[in-house]
Amino acid sequence: MKVLITSGGTTEPIDSVRGISNFATGGLGKLTAECFLEDGHEVILLAGDKAVLPQASQRLTIITIMGTENLYEEMKRCVPLVDVVVHSMAVSDYRPLYMTGLENFPSVLTERDLLNFHPHHAKKISSKSNYQIMLLEKTPKIISFIKTWKPHVLLFGFKLLAGVTEQELIDVAKEKLISTQADFIIANDLEDIKNNQHKAFIVSTDSIERLHTKSEIADKILSVSKTYYS
Template sequence: MHILITSGGTTEPIDDVRGITNFATGKLGKILAEQFLATNHQVVLLAGLTALVPDNHPNLQIIRISNVDSLAIAMNQWLPKINVCVHTMAVSDYTPVYMTDLETVEKTQDIQSLLTRQNTEHKISSQETYQVLFLKKTPKIIASIKNLNPDIILIGFKLMVDVSDAQLIETARASLYKNNADYILANDLTTISETQHKGLLISQHHIQSADTKQQIAQLIVSKSEEAYDKRNHRGNR
């Protein structure tokens, strides 16, 4: 199979030296890529700039991703050639529009007009005590995946914080149907540590659990192979 994995996080630039990012390490994406490679699959890994990645491998291609726009470009290029997409990346929900000092904002009668401005400095001055940063929502990449390749096996991820299993499952199922995914791996930040990573792999009719990143990777690889074989009506990969 040809596998595409997104991993790590994106960084949305404020200026040439600053950006908004997240704490995603890409560790699970690295383990997933290694597990797919160990079972003789071809892997394309779209990895954030600081994401952990596997060692070089003849069946592995690593492409570094900076922001949401670069992720969308890479997805458009690769998805039509892919059998399975595992979308683990923590994609930025917002991207900067314009940053200015608080006094300018307070004096502006039409706040909406600030949304059409752009910073032209390579490095925005840090002399002001307070700055106001305007953000706009980024497009949901997962929502476009099945549009680009309706036959792809799509595994998405849903991360929540300190919720019940029932709420986690309900939210993951909503994402499953909304994005036409085959599986959603639901996890809660409070159950993730160096030695533990609890996850629920949710499909339309089944839920399977795992307790570590390695178990999650093995489960995803197994279910991807099963879904691919079933979809193609053959037992070989």
């Protein structure tokens, strides 16, 4: 099999010296890549610039990813080449449109003022204002494009929430199965992730299974993929 794995977090630049980063370490993506490699498969790993990486291998291609636009382009190019996609990267939901001193707005402003504001382009934002406002726009949900690029690819998506009940987690995963056309959603709660402990549910339209560690999740993704293509 050929598998595409995304791992770590994206970074959306604010200016030339700072950006908004997602904190994911890439640990699960690394483990999953290692499972597929040890079992003899080919892996393309799209990894955030701070993600932990597997050891080099002739069957492993690593591509460093910065923002969502970069990720979109690389996935569009790579998805048609693979049999399985494991999209475990923490992708920015929002990207900055601008950041500017609050004093650049009138004291009474409208939504239109905010949306139509075009600040003077600064390579590095000055630190003179007491307050800054940032306007952020939603990024495209890249996972929703994957099946349009390759309808029969086996797709594992992820959903991370924080401090919710198990039932909420499962309900949200089931919604995401439909909205993304993923075959499986691995749903996890940030509060249940500590080092190798990594409680999660792997949810499909007709099954829910509880998993407990990163290794268990990685093994499960490999075994489901092998069954699917056997």
